[in-house]
Amino acid sequence: MNKSRFSMLFLEPGEIYFEDYSCSMLCDNDSDKQSKDSSIQGRLKLCSKSLVFEPRDWSSPLIKLHLKECKNITEIDSCDKRNVIRLEMIQYCEMLEDNVLAPYKFIYENKDFYFSLDFVSVDECLRQMLQLHRASTLHAPEHNTMIATILHSRYMRMVFDPVMMDDYTEEILCEYQVEKILPLVRHQGRLAVTPTTLYFQPFSNIEGSPILKIKFEHVKKMYKRRFLLRQVGLEIYCENSSVSHVYLAFQSNEERNRLYNVLETLPNVHLERAHIEEMTLQWQNGIVSNYDYLIYLNCLADRSQNDLTQYPVFPWVVADYTSESLDLEDPESFRDLSKPMGALNPDRLEKLLERYHEMCDPKFMYGSHYSAPGLVLFYLVRKYPQYMLCLQNGRFDHPDRMFNAVNDVYNNCLKNMSDFKELVPEFYDISTKGDFLVNMYDIDFGERHDGTKVGSVKLPPWADSPEDFVNKLKLALESEYVSRHLHLWIDLIFGYKQRGEEAIKAHNVFHHVCYEGSVDLESIYDINDRHALEVQIMEFGQVPKQLFTKAHVRKIILTISKQVNSNKEYRMECIDDIKLHKEAVTCVLRDDERIVSVGKDGTLKVYDVVLRKQIRSIVLSMTPLSSCVMVDEHIVAVGAWDNEIYLYDVEYGRVIESFRAHDDSVSCLQWLQKDRLLVSGGWDCVVRVWAKMGKVGQALKGLKAEFDHDGKITVLAHRYRNFELDILAGTTDGEVYVWEFRSKSLMHKVSVHSTDICGVCFLSADRVVTVSGNGDMIVTDLTVLHSVFKKRVSDSIRSLCSDTANVLWLGGDMRLLQWNMATVTSLHDHPAHDGDIQSIFFDIKSQTLITGSSDRSVKIWKLTKVS
Template sequence: MDKSRFSMLLLEPGEIYFEDYSCVFKDSESLNEGDSRQGRLKLCSKSLVFEPREWAHPLIKLHFRDCVNISVVHPQTTESPQNVIMIEIKQYAEMLEENILAPYKFKYEKRTFYIFFDFASADETVSQMHQLQRASSLNAPEHNSMVATILHSRYMRMVFDPVMMDDFTEEIVCELQAEKISPLVRHQGKLALTPTTLYFQPFSNVESGLEIYSAEDSAVAHIYLTFQSEDDRDRIYDILEQSSSVHLEKIHAQETTLQWQNGIVSNYDYLMHLNCLADRSKNDLTQYPVFPWVISDYTSSDLDLDNVDVFRDLSKPMGALNPDRLEKLKERYYEMSDPKFMYGSHYSAPGLVLFYLVRKYPEYMLCLQNGRFDHPDRMFNSVKDVYNNCLRNMSDFKELVPEFYDTNAKGDFLVNKYQINFGDRHDGTKVNNVALPPWADSPENFVIKLRKALESEYVSRHLHLWIDLIFGYKQRGEEAIKANNVFHHVCYEGAVDLDDIYDMNDRHALEVQIMEFGQVPKQLFVRPHVRRVTHQIPKALQGDLEENGAVYRIECTHSIQLHKEEVTWALRQGSRVISVGKDGTLKVYDTILKKQIRSVILSATPLSSCVIMDENIVAAGSWDNEIYLYDVDYGRVVESFRAHDDCVSCLLWLDKERLLISGGYDGVVRVWGNAGRTGQALRGLRAEFDHDEKICAITYKRGRHDIDIIAGTSDGEVVVWSLAARAPRHKVAVHSGAVAALCFVGGGHRVASVGADGALSVTDLSVCDSVYHKQLSERAAALCWEGARVLWLGGRGGALLQWDALRAEQAARQPAHHDVINSVYYDEATNTLVTASKDKTVKVWKLISSS
């Protein structure tokens, strides 16, 4: 295998990887004798790491501090090998033998190793090693200073390599020294910014920060950079913000808070949002996102989320949940001299994060603890035991990490999936998977139930109290004292100005203490946080016209009556309005000419829906189980094919993938790849998804590597299918009656739906639960999202309802038709709505912003 086993995680946290060399590693001076291994030698700031080519052999790590002698071996004869160095060492470590992740093997014995370089100069490499060996003999602050000097010297000599660029003629707008951050690892290098691309070139040939999240279809989704100064960071940000090639999404904290308050944003998403605002990132274990314990019952066989007694008191920090322990902590607090603290350990620190995640990221723990795992009895062995310890232990107050609520990962952090030998506990049992509470039958089930608890009514009503403690006004000062929420002063942002500490030893000691102890998040709120409104809004919507909060005024520009029976679907393309109806006809109306330009009877049975496939091709679904393809320009049917065993109820066209998706009353969703190629449609069946009930509506979500097809059924379920895997992701019972219409709203994982039960529901598919459910003043039969803020609902009484997703309320009600509105279509190009009704008319509405 060609893939390297070497990782920066094999180094000490913060250690720098400078160079690597092709070489032969031996324990004999002669190339023809002894154990000879071909591989690569990594030159790092505190050690040398040899990576053999053969995976059966372990990597060997030689610390400079343990080296007795590093010297060039001068050839005895002209036939003797050239470019050889000798390393005498007191002890060394072996790692990843047979490529098995396990604690390092420390060899406490004197050895002499010889390195035969294939290309590098032995004299030059030994000179660099001697420099780093001298640095290793210094205390930590002086060592760091010397390595920083070496690093800066390398940076000044480094030239950005244009081979990295997509186009070597690109002009470099800005070039700076930077570090790319990942957990426990800092990749030093050079950042280059061109008018179109951001490049990072590491110093090796293989914390004023800037975190960049890319669009979903980007090759690199996320990068976390830190610069030498805030000025450098701000300079890069300003260039990115002003670049025409960059479109930065503006996220307003108050807007997101309002969306969360009104149930549009889930509790999970909102906590992730707050962590991000507070500079918490999964790339930085010292400031990892923090989540609360919300469940206190880990002994019952069933988890009853309707029972408030199963929840933790979110108004108190973990250290204050046990009154007896709190009294002892307060006694100690009042006896202290200033600066006082109540808790001698933190709720989030690198060691605590990896305590939870060691099974998922064992290499991080080995890096953090110098090649060793924790004692078996001190590991995360049981959820119940950990929670009880957090309630009783005088030095354990930790909260949770997002992985406890991440349903996508299915609780993988609870499983020893790498089958690592973590050792035996005091009772002889091996450390393996985490023991779950009786109410969870699997890690996935455990996480799903915790996620439902996080999104529950009780937590939604009380989560603002926990936010006050962690991110808000009770985080520090007098309010923190009143709330028994006081930690060691060095963990608060701004409590210690390191720039004012000139003694290198004192500064280093504080830096280590801050990193290892944990850091309180950046304070986001100085007043009590708003509470979330309950899902059941007590007062009903009143009034026939509620225009005061309208986002848009609407004006009818065309009223079209061409069909002899009710119109089932209508859409717009440019100046054309295309509609189908129960009379089996497809009509095309030109809004400029103000007249009908096409009319064709496609079927003797009603037509249910239509989509634009190409500029001129319209696909229409029929009650006779057929899909008809009609060419508007030539005025003829180019193909028809039997798509279902019962009527075709809904259609969807994915232009980017060239896929036609159909839903039928036979309970099947089918994906067609060759629709539009005459006679090829049936051969192009790409996938079919079976359901227990009729398909009433379909929509989709395009992700980074996959497309989700979402179907609404006649029994009120919303079912999510992965197109790539041809398998179901989620199934959620949303409505008590048939799903009438559905669409994605606001991006992310949220889908809005209306049903025969008269409700509007917003379902978070990552939670598999409704985050908003509202009985409408009148039942809706149609639904569409305008792409920014407004949901448009077509009422069964003929009214067009404007629903403000930001405020989670009906903003306006406009009488539009004399009967049921069967479809509402938003055309972004013209900023118009097209409505189709049972009253046989199609109407076009111009949207006019009210602001």
């Protein structure tokens, strides 16, 4: 077999692989009596801290010769065999004997190793070996400096070879010296970018391929990454390509950003973008699962499965690992997601707080992190044993300290004074069927104190198999209990309780070097001081990048009916174009077979849909009319710029009453059928609530409430909260007010837009969508009082309407936009009118949409649901 068994994981983390040589290892110490039978053919790997001999025979072990354990390196010049190097070792290490992955065998004895080079002379490689051997005798600071100098010298001599490109005439847009990042491994190389392809040429032959190629037409996602506490990483994901993924680290933040900007502008790069606000809204709506949302947040927070120092972190969600069956309907089965692991046990927390208050600044509560390379591999050692051997210098952990039983680990995380770890995504990844819990390679991990051999992980009684275990954990993660409380854990790990005063209140304080920005590595010029600090932080763990500075929104628990309809959209067909007004139409509605409209010409028009003709027309005011609502079977209430509200009987064609409702123009009306209340808003900055509509002479006596605002009222909405009625008003200042009708008190005041609010409707009891004149659409969550989604959807928006489920229609300058707010996607952009769409009305009974425009027309649109 030609495939190499050597891996960078056989080296120490951070150790550099330079090159290798074809050779034979001579088995007889008497080099003058060599024969072909006493030699082993293979390749000698030259690395910064060691030499590794890889025999061609797969049954023979790899030999690792640590340079600091070498007494001398010399050339042997015998009469019948030249070109031989001798290494005098005081100890050495054997790996992969019989090609079986096992702890390395350290042999503590003096032994000389002889290597006969096949194609190069001793002079060509002995100088490098002696140089590296000399570096190994130095203290760590001097050793690191010397290796860095050797590396720099080699890199300066290496250039990208254009012969390796698909077309050597391609224009190279930019070149960089980079590192390709894999777990615990970094491969140095040269990066070249052309208009069509990204090329990575490794400096050594460790990659197995002389060059890595990524066609930009296959690139779908790119993420800027924090690598070793510096913003120098770039992760690229591809589809339909032989290379699905690459993680690169640059020499500086400027180089990384420069390449990112270049790639974004290339015509062949078409990235799939998922903004955090869209993902959050989709998660709230149940379109995105809890698992996928946590994967996304980890990715956004610089956590990657290719970087063990910043591996994705997932929560413990189940607290019951002893019962025969797992009851996901019982809250006692779950962990309290509002607290970090260290705060779940009150007794332990009390001791931790005592220690915390006795500390000098900077204080910390927990002396270990919830995610670090050692903790990740604690869980995954059975799946990735080679990583643990690399991390722990060829040894596994003590058998009693390994991941032996789920229940034992959870109890330890609750009680141990130095164990606060969370989980990794593999616990919830049903695609891998829990393979990380099984000793699939039949590795000898040793025996525990009671004599039992370490094998697969012991599962809770309620799990029949590893696959059943992760399936049930996934069900728990997606359960209603977790869905209702997951935002609290997000606040701790990615949100506003991650740091600062809120973290202190939440008992969520770790060592200061875990936090991004606490240490400025760029200001540490001594390479050894920087290296020591990097190692400390890598081993201890890093807090994810903070994504949210305000409380995270809660997930909306959708009803079955809404879940079924979450992906719907409408096909629209204009079935009637009505032109009755002499000026702009300001408001329209449909009542059975009648279309009622008002306009700036001061007239109210009634149109019969069946007869397709006007049946009523009346000039109500010499000023424009702003709004209209049906308050009875035949009575329409109309608001006017002359401060009046008019009540018009459509059946008899007469005004039955008018009254002065505001001290300035009436701008908007809303009818609450359940309570038989009329709500009016005016440019006098007041909202008034009226009863007794339709009773002649009783309107003014029916004033039930009035609410004062700082700006002119532009839009109105309402909601029922249990048995309470809340009135919502939007203003020209871009503010949203929420009033409790019964107590007449202001519940919320939220500054949402920078300009006037032109439309408002509720997506759910706690989420309201508003649009402004400058074309912004914003979703605000009233439980946290801040926006969860914002998008500029047009240059101008004048109106908004909802189908009471997930579909919105937005009226802009001549265009009608259709959005699905469950999936947070734009569905259609219809050319609809020759002017601004001032009013939109959805009639659920006839499944039609009515639009009124400044072009003086009213249109009727037939809606057909598209599944």
